[in-house]
Amino acid sequence: MNVLTNKKVIISLLIVLGIVFPFIIPNLYYLHIMTLAFIWTIAVYGLNLLAGYTGYLSLAHGGFFAIGAYVIGILTVKLEMGFWLSFLLAPLVTMFIGLIIGLFALRTKEHFFAIYTLCVGYIIYLVIDKWEGLTGGVRGLIGIPLPEAIGPITFQSPTAQYYLAFFIFLLVVAVIYRIVHSLTGRTFIAIRNSEDLALSLGISTKRNKLLAFVLSTFFAGLAGAMYAGFIRFIGPEIAYTTITFDLLTYMIVGGIGTFAGPIVGTFLIVIISQNLQFLQDYRMLIFGPLLTLLIIFSPRGIVGFIQMQLYQRKRKKQESLAYKNREEETNAGG
Amino acid sequence: MLEVKGLTKRFGGNVAVKSVDYSVQQGKINAIIGPNGAGKSTFFNLITGVHEPTEGTIIYKNEEITRQPANVIAKLGVARTFQSTHLFEMSTVKDNVIVGHRLRTKSNLFDSIFRTRRLKEEEQQCIAKAEESLDFVGLSHVSDQLVTNISQEEKKRVAFALALATDPEIVFLDEPTAGVNPDETDEMAKLIQKMADKGLTICLIEHKMPMIMQLAHHIMVLNYGEKIAEGTPAEIQKNEEVIKAYLGGTVSA
Numbered sequence: 344m345n346v347l348t349n350k351k352v353i354i355s356l357l358i359v360l361g362i363v364f365p366f367i368i369p370n371l372y373y374l375h376i377m378t379l380a381f382i383w384t385i386a387v388y389g390l391n392l393l394a395g396y397t398g399y400l401s402l403a404h405g406g407f408f409a410i411g412a413y414v415i416g417i418l419t420v421k422l423e424m425g426f427w428l429s430f431l432l433a434p435l436v437t438m439f440i441g442l443i444i445g446l447f448a449l450r451t452k453e454h455f456f457a458i459y460t461l462c463v464g465y466i467i468y469l470v471i472d473k474w475e476g477l478t479g480g481v482r483g484l485i486g487i488p489l490p491e492a493i494g495p496i497t498f499q500s501p502t503a504q505y506y507l508a509f510f511i512f513l514l515v516v517a518v519i520y521r522i523v524h525s526l527t528g529r530t531f532i533a534i535r536n537s538e539d540l541a542l543s544l545g546i547s548t549k550r551n552k553l554l555a556f557v558l559s560t561f562f563a564g565l566a567g568a569m570y571a572g573f574i575r576f577i578g579p580e581i582a583y584t585t586i587t588f589d590l591l592t593y594m595i596v597g598g599i600g601t602f603a604g605p606i607v608g609t610f611l612i613v614i615i616s617q618n619l620q621f622l623q624d625y626r627m628l629i630f631g632p633l634l635t636l637l638i639i640f641s642p643r644g645i646v647g648f649i650q651m652q653l654y655q656r657k658r659k660k661q662e663s664l665a666y667k668n669r670e671e672e673t674n675a676g677g
Numbered sequence: 678m679l680e681v682k683g684l685t686k687r688f689g690g691n692v693a694v695k696s697v698d699y700s701v702q703q704g705k706i707n708a709i710i711g712p713n714g715a716g717k718s719t720f721f722n723l724i725t726g727v728h729e730p731t732e733g734t735i736i737y738k739n740e741e742i743t744r745q746p747a748n749v750i751a752k753l754g755v756a757r758t759f760q761s762t763h764l765f766e767m768s769t770v771k772d773n774v775i776v777g778h779r780l781r782t783k784s785n786l787f788d789s790i791f792r793t794r795r796l797k798e799e800e801q802q803c804i805a806k807a808e809e810s811l812d813f814v815g816l817s818h819v820s821d822q823l824v825t826n827i828s829q830e831e832k833k834r835v836a837f838a839l840a841l842a843t844d845p846e847i848v849f850l851d852e853p854t855a856g857v858n859p860d861e862t863d864e865m866a867k868l869i870q871k872m873a874d875k876g877l878t879i880c881l882i883e884h885k886m887p888m889i890m891q892l893a894h895h896i897m898v899l900n901y902g903e904k905i906a907e908g909t910p911a912e913i914q915k916n917e918e919v920i921k922a923y924l925g926g927t928v929s930a
Binding site: 522526528529530532533535537539540542543546547548554658 | 725726727746747748749751752756757759763764765767768772775776777779780782784785786788789790791792796799800803823826839840843
């Protein structure tokens with residue numbers, strides 16, 4: 344019981360599982376799915392930072408994901424730049440575009456922010472779809488190169504690409520963990536609770552909201568760049584709103600505003616959808632009601648639900664312990 | 678210490694606060710009373726930077742702060758609480774209060790990601806401040822509880838602790854005992870007295886007259902956005918204008 348709830352044990356086990364996965368299941372298809380799941384999780388972490396921790400639900404996230412993918416696509420295919428330099432530039436360019444959009448978007452709040460960013464996301468899609476000269480339009484961009492070898496490490500095999508994605512994934516999780524569990528993260532959470540209160544506590548909500556927004560676009564852009572480098576073909580459909588809503592579903596199922604939520608939600612849904620492939624689009628008939636039930640009964644997703652259970656069990660234990668102590672005292676007294 | 682001159686706020690055609698001159702007495706408990714809709718909360722919001730005044734000036738420690746945003750005013754040492762508490766229910770009491778000292782820290786994103794020494798030190802500083810504030814308001818015993826599991830009165834105290842964690846010199850309390858039972862009201866009054874004894878300047882809005890009359894050193898009465906009286910509790914109790922505003926009509930001898 345204690346071993347199972349010990350965070351360190353769980354985390355080490357998961358990392359080991361991630362490392363040995365290609366050996367346990369030497370199936371290229373599953374390896375492909377897992378690699379994609381790592382990439383999606385990174386994008387969901389970006390969304391969670393903004394929507395979950397800061398309380399601003401952005402529906403342009405798929406758009407920023409696509410910007411990251413297209414920046415690396417355009418830089419490598421059209422300008423024939425090296426992979427790694429483009430890979431470095433992609434999230435930075437996304438972040439810069441995010442900064443400019445954020446300056447306007449953050450003048451709105453709540454529903455209006457969601458609607459505004461939904462429009463921004465759609466405009467990004469339209470630009471990518473229609474600007475043929477730059478993005479290749481509906482034909483997309485083909486032939487994004489493989490990452491160049493770093494010393495003796497090459498990235499030709501799917502296993503190597505799996506490990507690359509896994510490595511970046513771990514790095515992102517660590518960075519997010521530090522952001523969320525620091526004064527910066529506490530500042531975001533304070534803004535989510537009440538902007539008036541945060542302001543009265545001397546927090547510059549404008550600056551911190553913009554920071555959260557820009558950070559979220561950075562992770563979206565990073566995930567997009569990884570996606571483009573992995574799939575090596577990108578089309579405008581990756582900017583479409585369905586991507587945003589997929590990411591949103593992963594986040595809500597896992598637990599909005601929880602740290603482990605993005606991993607749990609993304610892997611769970613990716614794995615379940617793979618097993619329900621035979622149902623084709625009718626899968627949604629299963630997902631829809633499940634999602635509705637989850638939102639009604641556990642608004643903070645699976646992780647939020649587990650956290651609450653663990654907390655209540657701990658509290659009950661403390662109470663019964665206190666009760667027992669009191670009883671012993673009265674017995675001793677009498 | 679804090680002085681306002683000719684403070685006016687219009688919302689469209691409505692005048693919520695009308696040309697009020699007022700100064701907060703340092704180290705004392707100052708109270709603002711008045712019937713519902715008299716403009717007390719608006720007056721607070723103007724001083725603490727939530728709303729911008731239409732006319733008038735606000736001077737704090739010889740510095741004009743009239744159009745400064747709320748977060749800048751907070752940094753200068755002006756703290757406030759709200760009528761309703763906005764705490765994060767799913768987090769512990771202590772976790773809620775830690776962010777209160779954030780405004781006195783300098784750590785940025787870089788410090789957070791690389792866990793620099795500055796971040797670690799400032800985090801310790803914030804935690805220590807939170808513990809100190811919770812101890813001051815008498816909540817050390819529930820600091821590890823989730824906010825959702827503590828009582829309404831305790832939540833009010835958490836809001837006090839948050840305000841205190843900002844290291845203020847003057848604290849504005851907006852109806853600190855609203856929705857709190859009579860026994861607990863006495864306890865809250867003791868806490869406010871304790872804050873004043875510590876050297877803080879207090880300015881509060883209240884409806885509970887017996888409490889105000891006992892607690893406050895200086896009272897200002899607002900009615901329809903205008904100041905109608907000012908003085909010690911004894912003076913206010915005898916003031917005919919005030920009695921008229923509260924009871925309506927004329928005062929019969």
